[in-house]
Amino acid sequence: MKSANKSFGLRENAAVKVLNYTVLILLTIMVLFPLYFAFVISFKTNQEYLNTSPISLPHNFLNFDNYLFLFKNANLPRAFGNTMLFVVTSVVGSVLMGSMVAFALARLNLKYSKYIMLLFIIPMFIPGLTTQVSVFNIISSMHLYNTIYAGIVLYLAADIVQIYLFTQFIEKVPRELDESARMEGASYFRVYWNIIVPQLVPAFATVAILRVVGIYNDLLTPYLYMPKSSLKTVTTALMSFATDRGTQWNMMTAGIVTIMIPTILLYLFLQRFIIAGLTDGAVK
């Protein structure tokens, strides 16, 4: 995003300029202050939290007691493991299924490809949460309720909705590439695997980002379908920790910070890709 030379030069007057900067600074404060509060409180001992102001720095930034307590009591390693498992299966699944569907519909000249594409598009307009009651019915009649497969299957199913992204990307791969490979006698599968898949790597990155953000954030799937403690994800693990320690703010903030840190780190290093990915995901 080379925005530096892209801004337009029309002059706003000084008052507008002041207003614009004021709003941006206020929004910055609005975003950063809550995070600052959570961070400083999470390093305070019980006594310290009760006796000092909520905005003061902790006496000792190396006081990791709250974090240790959290890791012992909220079974976080397990929760992070489960979340990772869902992310990995979903990313692999959506990359495979998405590229296969896009290839089949855009390149194989199948008879009904237009109608099949439509089949994939219509569900984007079904408000997904309203059908949870019947999804629950289906998951429980498949005997997946309270098993790890409930999450795996439901996240894979959610990927299908992002398939249209791949069809957008595949249109940009020049047809000459696959036609010349066909001339040389490559099978359609070879064309898919050796020519199309490598060209779709940017699409894979976009989908991976969308899936990581989506799954890491999701509350409903683990909450409704996997209440068992060994199946908790980071979100539901934090929720059960809150039921026990909800008002011990030094403990709670340690939980909040811990759960936020992985995506904050990701954001620090991959920000450009994440912003581009989120924009693509919505606009395309």
Next chain:
Amino acid sequence: MNKALQLKKRGSMKRENTERVVLGTLFLFVPLAFLIVFSYYPAVRLFQLSFSDWDGLSNNFHYVGFDNYKSVARDETVMHAFRNTLAYVAMMFVQLAIALYVAVVLDSKIRAKNFFRSVIALPFILNGAAVVYLFTLLYDYQASPINFLLQKIGLDPIHFLPNSYALNLSLAFMGLWKGLGLGVIIFLGSLQSIPRDLYEAAEIDGASYFQAIRYISIPNITRIIELQLFLGITGSLQAYGESLITFPTGGPGGIADTLMTRTLSIAFKYSQFGRAAAMGVMLMILILLVVGVQRMLLRRNEASE
């Protein structure tokens, strides 16, 4: 000789056709199966269950006609939840307006725009539940650091979660805090794809900053505005996370219930899955109606311009 060649060619075409169809079927089979089982079937099943008395456990159920719909329509708590949900819809409009404004500002000549964009977009990638818990700290009358600061400068502390309708606005604000940045970067992305010479031409013609925004920026991104409205309406009418985490039981007298949390508790707390399904159907129809009306209005606007 010629004929033999033709035959051979036809043979290879046939083989190619089979190859295409077989590979196509293989590639489409699993995704289509997922699509049918987890997107289409649930919608159909929802309708079916909405006419039943399924309790969530037993393997069979009876059909009860329109009883579920009648009881939902008569249910005071559902009306209450609907009114609460409107707070989220209202907040969504505020959020989109601010997002559009911020995106326009970031698209103009301004210092440190990358810094502002990064910071404002940050909350979107934060875990949603963690954000809600962070806000329960900010909203806690006693513990809130905001109230601490207010008292420090001699102001009265605020009841962020009062025993009134305003509480829903506080809850909905969590969504604004988290979602604003996504709106900004989506608007910004589409604003930046507007050709710059349009603005240069406008400048030569003596257009003001506001005229340029009104007549160049906005008309060029109506499709994105429409998309954001669609996502915003569907999202806010299905809001649940803020309420569910802050008030696991819906708050005193269901004061914080939204349509979604009400549906979930009718199903999972009271085991009335049939009634919850009827609510799901009604919510789905409501969303599709609102989205449809929005589309029609925008289309008519476009046609008249």
